[in-house]
Amino acid sequence: MNEDSLVRDAVFVSGAAAPMDQVLDLFHGVRLTPTQRRIAHSLVQHAASAAYLSAAEIAELAQVSQPSVTRFAIALGYDGYPALRRRLREITAAGHGRPAADVPVGNELQRAVRDEVENLHRLAEQLVDPDRVTAAGALLANSRPLPVLGLRAAAPLAAYFAYFAAKVHPDVRVLDTGGSLLADRLDQAQTAGATALLAIVLPRYPRESLDALREARLAGLSVVVITDSAVSPAAEYADIVLPAAVGAQLVFDLHTAPMTLAMVLLQAICDAAPSHTQRRLEEFEQSAARRQVFLN
Template identity: 30%
Template sequence: MNQQKNNDLLLMIQQRYDDFSKGQKLIANYIADHYDKAAYVTAAKLGEIVGVSESTVVRFAIELGYDGYPKLQKALQELIKSKLTSVQRIEVSSNRINEDNVLKSVLQSDIEKIKITLEQIELDDFNNVVETILNANRIFILGVRSSATLASFLGFYFNLIFDNVRLVHTTSVSEMFEQIMRAQSGDVVIGISYPRYSKRTIKAMQYAKSQGAITIALTDSIESPVAQCADLSLLARSDMASFVDSLVAPLSVINALIAAIGMRRKNEVYNTFEHLEKVWDEYNVYDKDDNHDVKL
């Protein structure tokens, strides 16, 4: 099975969906929504999850042109590694989004991803990450491309809580290494990356770990290359809305992380914001005019 067919697998399933039997449609729906999980379960387990027989799962793989379920499973695993190109995202998502009500389609998809994340995330993992960050000497935050917005959001609030945070801004691998070259034992490096995974973030995480820093990944799957080089991981489901990355669930997890750490450092946060409120008032940072009149 060549790489192109691996990448086109989800699109092929959607294009042939109407021709599938009732049982095959159940399998198709599960793979479309959970291909990262389907890639690592047996045919019997997949059948159990969706409520069909193991033989139905095997026939489904053959129906798609694979020589049995293991070949389909391998294709799904390759799909996870490579993910989809921007063009393929547009092709696949065009069949998932109701063009007559794009707003409802996208928001419902985001709600579903938050629900899945809530069901799957481990509270012990979350609490462990909170403790690790609270005990860090320094905190480095990495995130590029679409994940840069998540990194900036986390960095903004962490800088209000801690005085030892560095948000790594970079446009190249060399610049990223220059900014984390002093990461060492006792430091924490948080790498945020979602499909398609950034090589810069992966390499920086690998380097930080080799220097003795504790690495924390915020990503979508334990099979993510960022998770593979992390000591701790927080998993939040992402999705694609056309060529756009839907990162609502990861942002919700980041919000929870900020809130949890803020509660643990309540006194410091209170003092910080008490001081900031005075500064903001003095320099008119925020509009406090109830009438919203323009004052020159």
């Protein structure tokens, strides 16, 4: 995906697209400016309520001007925002017309877990066509070293990915600290021969993460991003966007689907260089056995 294109994955729930995913359908194949991406992202994040908000309220939500909302609607092929809002209401009404069996039941904790299960179902549907994950795996497998960016909430996921990736890749570098040190380490990786960067960017999108993606692109690195949505702010700087929804039902977000996607991506890296992967794994097992690292 280039900088100004928008990638959207087909996601289905019980045989019909969920309202959030039908909203994403509105943007499929449309080239959006960074400002329009912010509006699109707000509509996706607030799919249930956006259909009943005015253009001014959408503008406030996305922190853009009201005329930008109007231009956004026209870019999607509507006469203006009222026409787009009518379409959003149709989508919302269709979503409310689901069979009773699809209505969430149970307490708040059960609903949060069920929502995560639904996020995994959506991810599974995306992987019906694995081409983008396969392409991302090839890009990352060939990068020596392989920098992995993850700041704030994404830092544990970046570390988790890197722990296992280091077993099959000779030089994985976790970039989990912001400030001038982040720029230094990114520059050092590029100077050492890195050709690609994996970035994990999750809400609430750290500004430093987006700055680092911008610098990576300027340095000529290919950028693969795992994020929560195809219209995430990080998508603007990515060559390949791999979306996985974040659970937002509890006080703090759940990252089950992004973590699963990270490991799926690691599998694609292994598949891109199977003989190298096998050799590295055998060497690790021999070393671990010699040092008696594990109990079994």
